Amino acid sequence: MAKARIRELTKDIPKEAKILCDTMLADLEKAKRPVLEAVKCALDNSFYSPKVGYLTPGDKVVKTELNVSSVQKMARTIFLLEVLLGNLKSGAVNTKREIYYISKGLMKSNPTYKALDFDDQPESDAVIDFICDMLEVYREEMNCFANDRGGQTYSKNLVVTETLSDGTTAVVDVGSLGTTPFQPKNKPQTFRLKPKKGKVDFCLVVESEGTANTLVTNGMHRRHNCIIIGAQGVPSNGVRGWCKTIEDQLKVPMFFYGDLDAYTLQNIFRTLKAGSAASLIRNSDFSAPDVKFLGVLPDDVKRYDLLCYSVNERDVAEARSLKKAKDALENDPFFRDKKNSDLADILHWLVKEKKRCEQQAVFSVDPKDPLILEKVIVDKIKRKSYV
Amino acid sequence: MSKITSSSTAEYFAKNLQQVGFSSPSKAVLTTLKEAVDNSLDACEDAGILPELEVEITKLGPGHTRNTDLVQIAVEDNGPGLDPEELAKVFGEYLASSKFGRGRCSRGQQGIGISAATTWAQLTNASGVKVISKTKNMRKAVSAVIDVDIKGNRGLVKKKETVDWDKSHGLRVEFRIDGRIVLNGDGGLLTYLEGTTLVNPHLSMRYKLIDQEPVNIERVANEVPDIPAATLPHPHTMKLGEFMTHAGLYGKISLENFFKKGFSRVSDTSIKEIAKKLPKGLMVKNLMTVKEDEFKKIYTAMHEVELVAPSTRSVLTVGEEGLSKSIQRLGEVDFFSVVTRKPTICDFKPVVVEVAIARFKDRGNGPDGHEQPAQLLRFANRVPLQFDKGACAITRAVETVNWRTYGLNQPKDSVPTGPFVFAISVTSPFIKFKNASKETIDGGDDLIEEIRRALMQAGQKLSRHIRAEGKAADLERKISHIEKFGPILVEGLARIVGAPKSRIEKAQEGLRKLLGRDASHAEKDLEEATSKLQILKAREAKKLGLPDDEELPSEAVVEEHENAAADTPDDETPAKGTKKSAGTRKKK
Numbered sequence: 001m002a003k004a005r006i007r008e009l010t011k012d013i014p015k016e017a018k019i020l021c022d023t024m025l026a027d028l029e030k031a032k033r034p035v036l037e038a039v040k041c042a043l044d045n046s047f048y049s050p051k052v053g054y055l056t057p058g059d060k061v062v063k064t065e066l067n068v069s070s071v072q073k074m075a076r077t078i079f080l081l082e083v084l085l086g087n088l089k090s091g092a093v094n095t096k097r098e099i100y101y102i103s104k105g106l107m108k109s110n111p112t113y114k115a116l117d118f119d120d121q122p123e124s125d126a127v128i129d130f131i132c133d134m135l136e137v138y139r140e141e142m143n144c145f146a147n148d149r150g151g152q153t154y155s156k157n158l159v160v161t162e163t164l165s166d167g168t169t170a171v172v173d174v175g176s177l178g179t180t181p182f183q184p185k186n187k188p189q190t191f192r193l194k195p196k197k198g199k200v201d202f203c204l205v206v207e208s209e210g211t212a213n214t215l216v217t218n219g220m221h222r223r224h225n226c227i228i229i230g231a232q233g234v235p236s237n238g239v240r241g242w243c244k245t246i247e248d249q250l251k252v253p254m255f256f257y258g259d260l261d262a263y264t265l266q267n268i269f270r271t272l273k274a275g276s277a278a279s280l281i282r283n284s285d286f287s288a289p290d291v292k293f294l295g296v297l298p299d300d301v302k303r304y305d306l307l308c309y310s311v312n313e314r315d316v317a318e319a320r321s322l323k324k325a326k327d328a329l330e331n332d333p334f335f336r337d338k339k340n341s342d343l344a345d346i347l348h349w350l351v352k353e354k355k356r357c358e359q360q361a362v363f364s365v366d367p368k369d370p371l372i373l374e375k376v377i378v379d380k381i382k383r384k385s386y387v
Numbered sequence: 388m389s390k391i392t393s394s395s396t397a398e399y400f401a402k403n404l405q406q407v408g409f410s411s412p413s414k415a416v417l418t419t420l421k422e423a424v425d426n427s428l429d430a431c432e433d434a435g436i437l438p439e440l441e442v443e444i445t446k447l448g449p450g451h452t453r454n455t456d457l458v459q460i461a462v463e464d465n466g467p468g469l470d471p472e473e474l475a476k477v478f479g480e481y482l483a484s485s486k487f488g489r490g491r492c493s494r495g496q497q498g499i500g501i502s503a504a505t506t507w508a509q510l511t512n513a514s515g516v517k518v519i520s521k522t523k524n525m526r527k528a529v530s531a532v533i534d535v536d537i538k539g540n541r542g543l544v545k546k547k548e549t550v551d552w553d554k555s556h557g558l559r560v561e562f563r564i565d566g567r568i569v570l571n572g573d574g575g576l577l578t579y580l581e582g583t584t585l586v587n588p589h590l591s592m593r594y595k596l597i598d599q600e601p602v603n604i605e606r607v608a609n610e611v612p613d614i615p616a617a618t619l620p621h622p623h624t625m626k627l628g629e630f631m632t633h634a635g636l637y638g639k640i641s642l643e644n645f646f647k648k649g650f651s652r653v654s655d656t657s658i659k660e661i662a663k664k665l666p667k668g669l670m671v672k673n674l675m676t677v678k679e680d681e682f683k684k685i686y687t688a689m690h691e692v693e694l695v696a697p698s699t700r701s702v703l704t705v706g707e708e709g710l711s712k713s714i715q716r717l718g719e720v721d722f723f724s725v726v727t728r729k730p731t732i733c734d735f736k737p738v739v740v741e742v743a744i745a746r747f748k749d750r751g752n753g754p755d756g757h758e759q760p761a762q763l764l765r766f767a768n769r770v771p772l773q774f775d776k777g778a779c780a781i782t783r784a785v786e787t788v789n790w791r792t793y794g795l796n797q798p799k800d801s802v803p804t805g806p807f808v809f810a811i812s813v814t815s816p817f818i819k820f821k822n823a824s825k826e827t828i829d830g831g832d833d834l835i836e837e838i839r840r841a842l843m844q845a846g847q848k849l850s851r852h853i854r855a856e857g858k859a860a861d862l863e864r865k866i867s868h869i870e871k872f873g874p875i876l877v878e879g880l881a882r883i884v885g886a887p888k889s890r891i892e893k894a895q896e897g898l899r900k901l902l903g904r905d906a907s908h909a910e911k912d913l914e915e916a917t918s919k920l921q922i923l924k925a926r927e928a929k930k931l932g933l934p935d936d937e938e939l940p941s942e943a944v945v946e947e948h949e950n951a952a953a954d955t956p957d958d959e960t961p962a963k964g965t966k967k968s969a970g971t972r973k974k975k
């Protein structure tokens with residue numbers, strides 16, 4: 001079997017890289033300034049259409065033309081490109097931090113590279129990101145993986161089949177793992193998913209990994225034919241790719257449950273559903289456009305009389321998140337789209353009420369009932385109380 | 388019922404010496420030195436003499452108070468000297484001053500300074516001040532020790548004798564006090580002496596501080612500053628209490644005459660206008676009989692009437708030429724910039740602000756190699772202000788200027804960093820201090836804005852130098868960049884492509900051509916900046932009648948400074964509208 005791929009990538013990365021370098025070299029031979037172009041990954045170059053479902057790049061590009069100031073950046077780019085191409089050839093994988101140390105090692109052993117030396121990891125990370133944006137490939141496709149947090153998955157009705165690089169397959173029955181979660185790594189897009197029998201009713205992504213664990217320990221996944229995933233904050237690439245794969249292959253309704261505040265809505269939920277401005281070229285494979293925001297909703301606050309915190313505008317972090325919410329309403333194409341007006345309304349509510357409500361607040365509704373959150377969630381799904 | 392006693396003025400000050408600069412052993416040494424030097428400079432200036440001072444500070448042994456040394460402070464001048472009969476009054480009596488409330492820009496103002504120093508010496512070492520004095524009319528000098536009679540606010544003369552002195556006139560004072568010697572830093576003795584040097588180009592001074600090498604400073608100006616005639620206060624500058632006290636000084640005259648004699652800028656028409664707002668007859672009433680509630684009415688009326696702003700003729704400046712020369716006496720200067728503003732009115736008081744900024748070759752970096760904050764020298768009527776800088780209007784002004792525009796490093800809302808000295812001098816016959824020890828200027832928005840303007844002008848001049856320097860560094864960086872990164876880039880590309888040697892060589896050559904073009908751009912920039920600087924330097928030198936290599940007039944650079952901030956990096960420009968084909972591009 002061929003090597004596992006995140007997507008049907010039509011381009012041959014080593015070949016593309018070679019062409020790029022050849023063009024640069026030819027330019028230099030003619031004493032012409034080579035120019036590197038990369039998609040501009042920023043909110044002002046992001047577009048959203050509900051039909052597509054995720055943020056896509058516009059036609060703005062970041063150009064780096066060779067001159068005395070940029071020659072260092074270019075030399076670093078070509079240097080790291082060579083390292084990454086080497087990995088692709090040998091099949092080796094690395095994290096960004098490992099790449100940082102590999103670079104340091106090369107620089108140490110070869111004095112001509114000294115000048116390129118990175119002061120810290122963010123410097124080499126930025127170059128790696130630039131290479132990916134330039135070639136329009138995913139970092140994972142360059143065999144560079146982050147330590148993906150989160151994504152702990154529990155279900156009684158899910159079987160995952162993975163084809164390994166040596167051609168063998170691994171089959172994991174998630175329901176047989178007890179309280180141990182299944183956690184996807186590297187390229188979850190390459191997994192084959194199947195319910196054990198019939199269909200899965202729904203998939204629930206919980207912001208807090210701890211709360212997901214509580215639901216599972218109390219037996220929610222035994223009582224209901226569902227998949228429960230802990231997101232552990234802002235979803236990592238692994239979590240995003242995993243949710244995308246579940247949505248695509250199992251066609252189950254997916255719900256997100258987390259805090260009612262600007263941060264959760266913008267940074268966590270929006271990224272899960274439509275990707276982010278920083279990852280414009282990869283959102284198509286790293287977002288789950290059909291996920292619904294189950295709560296906590298402003299309606300829930302009213303209905304269950306949930307305990308709220310007032311946002312302290314003198315607290316720098318809280319004030320900033322409030323300002324970000326206002327900015328999002330003005331500038332974020334995702335929240336500005338008519339189709340997402342219900343989500344924008346939540347942001348409006350947050351800005352106006354200056355309140356926030358945590359996902360665990362539901363436990364105050366009936367302190368004696370350990371299953372209260374499960375009941376509320378199931379009830380909300382039944383009532384179609386989501387956005 | 389206990390009797391209310393009125394203690395003598397001397398008694399009051401003896402108990403409250405901390406209020407006038409004697410709040411710690413180290414401050415006591417500084418204040419004593421300062422009072423003596425300020426007096427010498429004032430006296431010389433009054434008599435039209437070019438001052439020649441000799442200062443010596445010696446540690447004689449342990450002090451009587453715990454953790455102090457017995458410190459001797461000797462200051463000798465070539466001023467007019469004092470008649471023997473005056474000694475007791477000057478050194479032993481409080482509020483005995485020839486300068487009190489004169490409305491002149493003298494250093495001393497109150498008649499407290501030197502008597503307080505005598506009191507401190509007496510309190511800590513049981514002996515007042517030793518004085519030698521000779522006026523030009525005396526054949527021999529007189530030497531005496533003056534004590535303060537604290538109960539009677541009088542001076543007591545002891546050990547009076549005539550002595551030979553090889554000076555035609557002058558005064559020498561010697562204090563022995565408990566104190567501690569601090570040389571450097573904001574409150575240091577050296578800082579005071581350097582500051583005094585800076586704003587007194589006409590001063591020659593020799594000083595020897597404890598075991599340090601003696602320092603000899605020659606004057607760089609040969610004229611005694613012309614102290615403008617005194618001016619009367621402007622009515623609008625006064626608070627009610629001050630107004631009433633001021634009236635007390637004039638006593639038996641009518642209110643009308645008080646307005647005419649006690650103030651500047653109150654014309655007959657203004658008096659008529661004020662009179663209209665007052666009960667009949669009050670304007671001609673004897674000042675002695677005016678009651679408090681009447682004063683309130685007069686005060687309000689006086690503020691309601693518009694008056695001409697006070698004259699600015701009463702203020703004194705050191706001048707750009709003097710500052711330019713004087714600042715070079717403080718050490719080896721890389722470059723500097725000076726600004727003397729035109730006299731102006733702030734809060735109804737005439738003031739003039741002067742600024743000198745210099746970068747020194749041997750200052751600035753801390754022991755860890757980090758940039759230290761620039762040294763700030765503040766002056767009020769040419770007296771260095773050395774304490775409580777955080778509260779001072781001058782500091783506030785320095786912190787609110789954006790120095791980064793002029794190429795200096797500046798942490799947010801702070802004094803800039805680097806091997807710079809910032810000297811800011813505010814001169815006014817009516818300086819408002821925040822407290823009795825005259826350590827911080829109390830400034831309204833007007834004054835702060837005026838100081839900021841002076842600072843910004845000086846900053847503009849400075850940026851000229853810094854820019855030329857920056858361009859030189861830029862060129863160097865660019866050339867080294869080419870040498871460092873060029874070959875790595877080409878070889879990397881060649882390895883990925885698998886290119887033959889011939890291509891590598893050709894590409895190397897092309898790269899050198901390209902980047903060489905950039906370097907020659909940078910070279911041109913440098914040349915331009917340098918020649919601009921030269922032209923302006925020459926212009927300034929001509930203006931000041933100085934040899935070349937001096938400063939440029941502020942006006943000459945103002946219009947050119949806009950470009951200073953317009954330098955932007957050119958490597959990454961997001962190009963709008965450049966078509967790229969990839970992924971889904973949907974526009975709304």
Ligand SMILES: Nc1ncnc2c1ncn2[C@@H]1O[C@H](COP(=O)(O)OP(=O)(O)OP(=O)(O)O)[C@@H](O)[C@H]1O
Pocket residue numbers: 422426427430464466467468469477483484485486487494495496497498499500501502558
């Ligand atoms: N070195 C000197 N030579 C000649 N006259 C002096 C000298 N020192 C002091 N005097 C005279 O003695 C007076 C009193 O000095 P003193 O320092 O007490 O007060 P001041 O300088 O007027 O005010 P301040 O209290 O603000 O210092 C001065 O006004 C001056 O006339």
Ligand SMILES: [Mg+2]
Pocket residue numbers: 422425426494495496498500501
């Ligand atoms: Mg004095």
